[in-house]
Amino acid sequence: MNHLALITKTQSLIASGDIVGAEAALVELADTEGDSALMLVLEQLPAKDILAVIREYDNSKESVINLLVSPAQFAHAVVIEKQYKDLTRSHLRGMVNSIIFRDGAEPLEFLTAMGDLEGGAEALADYFEEKWSRVEAFARTGTFDGFDDDGQMLSETALLASAYVQPRVEQDEVADQDWMELAWLLRYQCPDLFIEMLLVLRAKARAFEAGLSEEEDTPENDVKVETGDTDRGKATPAALESDEESAI
Numbered sequence: 001m002n003h004l005a006l007i008t009k010t011q012s013l014i015a016s017g018d019i020v021g022a023e024a025a026l027v028e029l030a031d032t033e034g035d036s037a038l039m040l041v042l043e044q045l046p047a048k049d050i051l052a053v054i055r056e057y058d059n060s061k062e063s064v065i066n067l068l069v070s071p072a073q074f075a076h077a078v079v080i081e082k083q084y085k086d087l088t089r090s091h092l093r094g095m096v097n098s099i100i101f102r103d104g105a106e107p108l109e110f111l112t113a114m115g116d117l118e119g120g121a122e123a124l125a126d127y128f129e130e131k132w133s134r135v136e137a138f139a140r141t142g143t144f145d146g147f148d149d150d151g152q153m154l155s156e157t158a159l160l161a162s163a164y165v166q167p168r169v170e171q172d173e174v175a176d177q178d179w180m181e182l183a184w185l186l187r188y189q190c191p192d193l194f195i196e197m198l199l200v201l202r203a204k205a206r207a208f209e210a211g212l213s214e215e216e217d218t219p220e221n222d223v224k225v226e227t228g229d230t231d232r233g234k235a236t237p238a239a240l241e242s243d244e245e246s247a248i
Contacts, residue, residue: 003029003041010045014052023053023065030064039068051077055084057094066098074099075113078123092127093179101177107185115193124186124193125201131179132201139187139198142168144180156199163191 006029013022030038042050042065050073053065069077081092100107114120128135138144140154142165154162167188174180186194 003037003044007041007044010041011049014049019052019056022049023056023063026053027064030068035064035068038064039070042069042073047073047076047080051081054095054099055081055091057091057098059094059098063098066095067102069099071109071113074110075117075120078114079117079119081123082126089126089129092123096127096182097178100182107182108189111185111190111193115190115196121193121196121200124197125204128179128183128197128201129204131183132205135179135183135198135201138183139194144169144174153202159195159198163195 006025010022010025013019013025026038026041029041050065050069054063054069054074054077057063057066078092078096081095084091086092099105100110114123134144136153139159139162140152167184169184171181171184171188174184183194186197
């Protein structure tokens with residue numbers, strides 16, 4: 001198969017919104033010429049096109065694209081995912097979990113690649129947004145127990161001082177291939193990135209709460225803002241992104 005022609009076809013399908021067709025074309029290449037041929041094509045696709053495919057994660061089937069995308073390709077895709085303005089973060093969480101925790105993967109390679117890119121910590125903050133208070137509790141206590149979640153936060157100085165403490169829970173105790181395991185990996189194996197992510201998340205939350213206060217002080221403004229946090233009823237900062245660049 002002519003790889004250049006396949007790249008052109010894949011990009012055309014993605015541009016027309018046929019993500020299923022684009023993935024099928026890539027899978028066909030892997031089936032006929034092997035994974036190495038697909039990896040060569042993926043290396044030549046722009047990050048936005050790889051993102052268009054991998055963000056449509058379906059946990060009912062295994063995607064060969066998600067199995068073969070490299071840490072660098074993944075990191076670039078995750079950083080620009082915010083352009084879709086998905087306030088639920090469901091696509092972001094789905095593709096992060098499916099790729100970082102895929103069979104045979106080294107999660108630290110993917111986290112390191114994200115940490116090396118501008119915007120990587122912001123993408124992780126978006127991933128943890130709905131678990132904000134639980135992650136804060138984990139940073140402070142080292143556990144995910146609900147009774148430890150009293151809303152208190154470590155100061156930045158204390159957070160830095162606690163970066164290299166010994167875990168209170170082992171990784172296999174939180175090996176859910178989801179946010180708890182990812183938070184554990186970040187705190188104990190990528191502590192600098194964990195702190196950077198948490199500081200970004202705090203800043204987003206403060207900015208959102210400030211904006212919410214302004215809304216409450218303006219009764220004639222009838223714009224409604226969601227403030228539900230799935231864990232503790234806290235406001236989440238997702239609505240802050242309304243002024244970001246337009247969706248892909």
